[in-house]
Amino acid sequence: MSEFLLVFGVTLVVIVGVTLAMIWGKAPVYRPTQDSVQGLVTRALEGEADEDEWQFFLDMPIRHDPELETLRQECARLQDEQGLRPRLGKVRFKEPGQIRLRHFLSRLEQGGSKSF
Secondary structure, three states: OHHHHHHHHHHHHHHHHHHHHHHHOOOOOOOOOHHHHHHHHHHHHOOOOEHHHHHHHHHOOOOOOHHHHHHHHHHHHHHHHHEEEEEOOEEEEOHHHHHHHHHHHHHHHOOOOOOO
């Protein structure tokens, strides 16, 4: 009987803890800054951006900044059109894609532009 009460008590504590965490917990939010995106694009141009980090940037919508979201969408199109297969886990682009990335980077360095 004492084993039953122990298991019941531990289970109850775990269930209540998970329930409270779900009620008051917040979902993680992806909110990249202009500086972090600028750094990522710079690393992509230099061939130093990790494939996973780049793919995460391309796949996650940026809801808090429409200008960065536009850039993200353009980068996703660029990846489809000019991206090469990653080498050693690093992102690579054809020459026209690198030129386009330099254009995106210059817009970011100028403090952002309404059109990418």
